[in-house]
Amino acid sequence: MRAIEYRGAGGPEVLTEVDRPMPVPGPGEVLIKVAAFGLNRADVQQRRGVYPPPPGASDIPGLEVSGTVEALGEGTVGLAVGQRVCALLAGGGYARYVAVAAGQVLSVPETVDLVDAAGFMEVACTVVSNLFLEAGLARGDTVLLHGGAGGIGSMAIQLAAAAGARVLVTASSEEKIAHCLALGAAAGINYREEDFAARTKELTDGAGADVILDVVGAKYLEPNVRALAKDGTLVVIGLQGGAKAELNLGVLMAKRARVAGTTLRARPLEQKAKIVAAVKEHALPMLANGTLTLSIDRRFPFTEAALAHEYFDSGQHTGKIIVKF
Numbered sequence: 001m002r003a004i005e006y007r008g009a010g011g012p013e014v015l016t017e018v019d020r021p022m023p024v025p026g027p028g029e030v031l032i033k034v035a036a037f038g039l040n041r042a043d044v045q046q047r048r049g050v051y052p053p054p055p056g057a058s059d060i061p062g063l064e065v066s067g068t069v070e071a072l073g074e075g076t077v078g079l080a081v082g083q084r085v086c087a088l089l090a091g092g093g094y095a096r097y098v099a100v101a102a103g104q105v106l107s108v109p110e111t112v113d114l115v116d117a118a119g120f121m122e123v124a125c126t127v128v129s130n131l132f133l134e135a136g137l138a139r140g141d142t143v144l145l146h147g148g149a150g151g152i153g154s155m156a157i158q159l160a161a162a163a164g165a166r167v168l169v170t171a172s173s174e175e176k177i178a179h180c181l182a183l184g185a186a187a188g189i190n191y192r193e194e195d196f197a198a199r200t201k202e203l204t205d206g207a208g209a210d211v212i213l214d215v216v217g218a219k220y221l222e223p224n225v226r227a228l229a230k231d232g233t234l235v236v237i238g239l240q241g242g243a244k245a246e247l248n249l250g251v252l253m254a255k256r257a258r259v260a261g262t263t264l265r266a267r268p269l270e271q272k273a274k275i276v277a278a279v280k281e282h283a284l285p286m287l288a289n290g291t292l293t294l295s296i297d298r299r300f301p302f303t304e305a306a307l308a309h310e311y312f313d314s315g316q317h318t319g320k321i322i323v324k325f
């Protein structure tokens, strides 16, 4: 089968088209004929050599795909050959075929384009697990989303707003803020021009945000804790601004606040299956009836996957970038 591997570490030039043996679905697994895969920042970090695949995962990059079921492993139930599906992966998505545990596969609604569905699973699972399962975001809460215009942010805005939360976002330009407002954000903060913590306080009459979803890490730890409301939760899911920072525990205690950190890729299968089930219950029906949009920025052909990485690196995109066969 055709696949893409990284030949060394570096820029988009390390993406190399190769022939690889077709994977064989094990017990409880599904073999998917891939129609398209979604790009994620983790793919770029892996390409740069700073985010190796977890033990047991394919060295082929790719954390989410859409396609059709090609074959079922022994004992796999609930899915049929030919069915349109999308899947959450620990790796292996940049290939014509991928095998994955059935618990990480969802049916793609008839109303949704199969190629675009490639951009659903990684973001939906990240958003649902962190905003709702981890931070307990509820109706009436205020949530602050960093990187609001990105793939994660674009879905987080919609799911949080649909759950009855008031959504504040940060982004680097007025254009990106406009994208966020169109998806349902109540207000946008241009972090290049404003102190986001002070502005969050202003926008919440001094209370702060009940939940913060952070993709920046160290650089934002102090202002994030400053922007948190009493009993608030900060969930760190990205380290674009570094991993080590100092935290004033006194401030955290006074606010009865929590700081959590999670990754999705290395979670055990049972946890992933639980998250996928929550996505099926809460996000998939919205995708089916059109109240949740996939916010796809651009689709590239498989032979231009390196160009897709170049575009991702440029940081111009809003929402998701897809590569299709």
Ligand SMILES: NC(=O)c1ccc[n+]([C@@H]2O[C@H](COP(=O)([O-])OP(=O)(O)OC[C@H]3O[C@@H](n4cnc5c(N)ncnc54)[C@H](OP(=O)(O)O)[C@@H]3O)[C@@H](O)[C@H]2O)c1
Pocket: 039, 040, 041, 042, 122, 126, 146, 147, 148, 149, 150, 151, 152, 153, 170, 171, 172, 173, 176, 191, 215, 216, 236, 237, 238, 239, 240, 241, 262, 263, 264, 265, 315, 319
């Ligand atoms: N832990 C997990 O399980 C998990 C799962 C999936 C993704 N993630 C992480 O979530 C983050 C977002 O992923 P994504 O796929 O949505 O990527 P993306 O589409 O590239 O979005 C990232 C956003 O972050 C913003 N950003 C970049 N550098 C920044 C900086 N230095 N300060 C503030 N904002 C910055 C960018 O917007 P601006 O131009 O507005 O700055 C961009 O829109 C990544 O860090 C990724 O690794 C974590």
